[in-house]
Amino acid sequence: MTSxxxxxxxxxxxxSFYALLALGLAVIFGMLRVVNFAHGAIYTLGAFxxxxxxxxxxxxxxxxxxxxxxxxxxxxxxxxxxLIHRLLALxxxxxxxxxxxxxxxxxxxxxxxxxxxxxxxxxxxVTGSFDLGLFxxxxxxxxxxxxxxxxxxxxxxxxxxxxxxxxxxxxxERPELTRAFGIDxxxxxxxxxxxxxxxxxxxxVLAAPMRAVNSGMGADLIITVFAVVVIGGLxxxxxxxxxxxxxxxxxxxxxxxxPVLSQTSVYLLMAVVLLIRPxxxxxxxxxx
Amino acid sequence: MILTxxxxxxxxxxxxxxxxxxxxxxxAFGLPWTLYPPVATDIVCWGLFAVAFDLLLGHAxxxxxxHAAFWGTSAYGTGLIAIHSGVPFYVAVLGGTxxxxxLALPIGYLAVRxxxxxxxxxxLAFAQMVYFVTNQWRDVTGGENGLQGIPRTxxxxxxxxxxxxxxxxxxxxxxxxxxxxxxVHSPFGRVLAAARENPARVRxxxxxxxxxxxxxxxxxxxxxxxxxxxYAVNHGFASLQEVYWTTSGKVAMMTILGGIGTLWGSxxxxxxxxRLEDWLATAGFEATGLVTGVIFIAVVLIFRRGIWGTITHxxxxxxxxxxxxxxxxxxxxxxxxxxxxxx
Numbered sequence: 001m002t003s004x005x006x007x008x009x010x011x012x013x014x015x016s017f018y019a020l021l022a023l024g025l026a027v028i029f030g031m032l033r034v035v036n037f038a039h040g041a042i043y044t045l046g047a048f049x050x051x052x053x054x055x056x057x058x059x060x061x062x063x064x065x066x067x068x069x070x071x072x073x074x075x076x077x078x079x080x081x082x083l084i085h086r087l088l089a090l091x092x093x094x095x096x097x098x099x100x101x102x103x104x105x106x107x108x109x110x111x112x113x114x115x116x117x118x119x120x121x122x123x124x125x126v127t128g129s130f131d132l133g134l135f136x137x138x139x140x141x142x143x144x145x146x147x148x149x150x151x152x153x154x155x156x157x158x159x160x161x162x163x164x165x166x167x168x169x170x171x172x173e174r175p176e177l178t179r180a181f182g183i184d185x186x187x188x189x190x191x192x193x194x195x196x197x198x199x200x201x202x203x204x205v206l207a208a209p210m211r212a213v214n215s216g217m218g219a220d221l222i223i224t225v226f227a228v229v230v231i232g233g234l235x236x237x238x239x240x241x242x243x244x245x246x247x248x249x250x251x252x253x254x255x256x257x258x259p260v261l262s263q264t265s266v267y268l269l270m271a272v273v274l275l276i277r278p279x280x281x282x283x284x285x286x287x288x
Numbered sequence: 289m290i291l292t293x294x295x296x297x298x299x300x301x302x303x304x305x306x307x308x309x310x311x312x313x314x315x316a317f318g319l320p321w322t323l324y325p326p327v328a329t330d331i332v333c334w335g336l337f338a339v340a341f342d343l344l345l346g347h348a349x350x351x352x353x354x355h356a357a358f359w360g361t362s363a364y365g366t367g368l369i370a371i372h373s374g375v376p377f378y379v380a381v382l383g384g385t386x387x388x389x390x391l392a393l394p395i396g397y398l399a400v401r402x403x404x405x406x407x408x409x410x411x412l413a414f415a416q417m418v419y420f421v422t423n424q425w426r427d428v429t430g431g432e433n434g435l436q437g438i439p440r441t442x443x444x445x446x447x448x449x450x451x452x453x454x455x456x457x458x459x460x461x462x463x464x465x466x467x468x469x470x471x472v473h474s475p476f477g478r479v480l481a482a483a484r485e486n487p488a489r490v491r492x493x494x495x496x497x498x499x500x501x502x503x504x505x506x507x508x509x510x511x512x513x514x515x516x517x518x519y520a521v522n523h524g525f526a527s528l529q530e531v532y533w534t535t536s537g538k539v540a541m542m543t544i545l546g547g548i549g550t551l552w553g554s555x556x557x558x559x560x561x562x563r564l565e566d567w568l569a570t571a572g573f574e575a576t577g578l579v580t581g582v583i584f585i586a587v588v589l590i591f592r593r594g595i596w597g598t599i600t601h602x603x604x605x606x607x608x609x610x611x612x613x614x615x616x617x618x619x620x621x622x623x624x625x626x627x628x629x630x631x
Contacts, residue, residue, distance in 0.1 A: 035405045035408075035409065083585070083589065086589060087588070087589070092404065092405050093351050093404065093405060093408065094588055094592070096351070096405055096408060097540065097544065097584065097588045098584070098585060098588045098589065100537055100540075100584060101580075101581045101582070101583075101584030101585035101588065102581065102585060103581070104534075104537070104577045104578070104580055104581030104584065105577070105578055105581035105582060105585070107577060108575050108576075108577030108578040108581065109578060111575075111577070112574075112575055112578070219533070220416070223412055223413055223416045223533060224413075224416075226409040226412060226413050227409075227413040227416075229409070230402070230406060230409055230410055230413065234406075260424075263420040263423075263424065264417045264420050264421060266413075267413050267414060267416065267417035268417075270410070270413055270414075271394075271398055271414075274398040274399075274401055274402070274410065275398065278401040278402060
């Protein structure tokens with residue numbers, strides 16, 4: 001039982017990273033019909049951004065949490081204007097390939113600058129753990145989980161309770177109808193892309209104190225997140241968040257009982273979902 | 289001057305075809321005379337791999353981002369058979385290829401249930417699973433050390449010389465290319481092309497479109513496996529690199545650089561990339577990812593027709609009756625929302 005709870009908790013913590021990344025992917029996909037392969041590279045850049053701020057400017061975790069996502073969101077906005085925007089009218093696969101190229105460039109630049117070794121980052125805002133008798137919750141992990149839940153809720157409120165959110169949701173679900181109402185949906189494409197990039201960067205900063213910070217950290221993660229969004233369905237913003245947490249937990253529990261599947265459980269889950277519900281758990285039956 | 293030359297060639301279409309074939313064969317047979325022979329073998333292996341990839345992307349409209357799984361499975365399968373049984377390397381390669389095709393059956397069965405961008409993500413995810421299995425199954429695959437000491441066995445011949453091995457491997461590659469060409473120009477290939485352009489209509493005509501997609505997926509994996517097996521024998525080892533996602537990206541780039549849907553363009557793209565990487569490695573420049581990424585970005589942004597596509601486009605533009613040439617066509621989800629036009 002103890003190990004069950006422990007593992008479920010660990011799963012939720014990994015799930016919070018899946019959720020933040022999947023959320024960014026989903027809003028970008030909704031608005032631009034682009035699956036951003038560079039999402040993993042942005043997560044990596046976020047973690048390295050925290051390391052760089054600490055090493056060169058002596059700025060700690062909270063500064064990183066504030067500055068890095070904003071800086072990368074601005075960089076993402078520029079990339080959208082200069083590169084991705086040019087291909088929006090074409091088949092979405094071209095932008096998938098373009099962002100793949102961007103991911104390769106980012107990853108290799110980081111490798112050239114920092115080497116393949118993991119960078120130490122010892123600026124966790126909270127340390128130690130909560131001892132609950134049965135087992136211990138590392139405080140920082142609890143913080144990560146809490147913050148990511150708060151961010152996901154905030155995005156949900158933003159999307160459902162504000163005028164901007166309503167416009168964006170309308171543009172995602174019925175772009176033509178929204179335009180027919182006289183709303184210029186094109187204006188929101190670039191800001192939404194920047195916002196999704198910011199979320200990935202935030203996940204990267206959060207990962208810096210607890211994960212190995214190296215140039216390859218985002219590449220493997222993003223492929224897992226792709227499996228998560230195939231399971232959850234990219235069409236639904238909230239579905240992808242719920243899927244992120246759920247799959248993180250299920251995969252971790254699966255590992256408890258079938259340790260040999262530790263790295264493959266998410267993909268097996270994806271295979272099962274494709275068999276019984278090809279559109280994804282929360283996906284609308286758009287096209288099968 | 290070049291354009292007048294193209295004009296002249298254009299008037300002799302049939303001769304052009306035969307001339308190209310002859311030139312291609314001449315290059316194929318002469319390659320190890322002009323290049324370091326192992327590099328020449330690499331070029332034909334990657335060339336076949338890229339043609340297999342283009343069969344799927346250019347002709348069926350399916351972007352697989354997981355073809356490393358088939359190339360790599362065959363590399364390991366071929367290596368294991370060659371090491372443990374001592375059969376002629378042709379048999380080992382065939383065994384590895386069969387393993388790749390068998391792996392493609394369940395993966396393809398699941399992946400063709402989705403199309404477009406989802407298909408790319410699903411194949412990528414399954415390939416990553418194959419990578420993890422290969423990495424974990426140390427007793428068999430050697431884990432991070434890879435599979436070493438794959439022999440080049442062929443009774444009656446000494447293939448230790450890479451120059452000789454090239455000529456032993458070439459017929460297999462040529463057979464693979466012939467198969468790809470035959471498939472594209474078969475009724476089966478026509479149905480596939482139709483399913484790419486208008487899946488709903490093809491279904492309405494009574495063709496099981498998903499079934500056709502699965503068959504071409506397995507065929508493509510088979511040819512990719514053929515290439516991967518030969519590659520492993522050429523190098524004498526199979527490493528985790530073979531099943532990693534960067535390998536899937538590399539083959540995609542070769543095809544796009546050569547020209548999507550042009551089949552032979554993939555050979556040109558493969559030759560260009562292998563030569564470039566070899567040159568970079570010799571020059572001591574280690575940032576291959578950086579170079580690959582920049583080429584990727586540039587080609588997708590400004591050179592989408594690719595090398596072969598651009599040449600045929602120029603030829604056609606000069607022809608008497610110009611054929612309208614459109615963007616290389618990838619599969620569209622017709623039911624899906626179109627990208628938001630922006631101002």
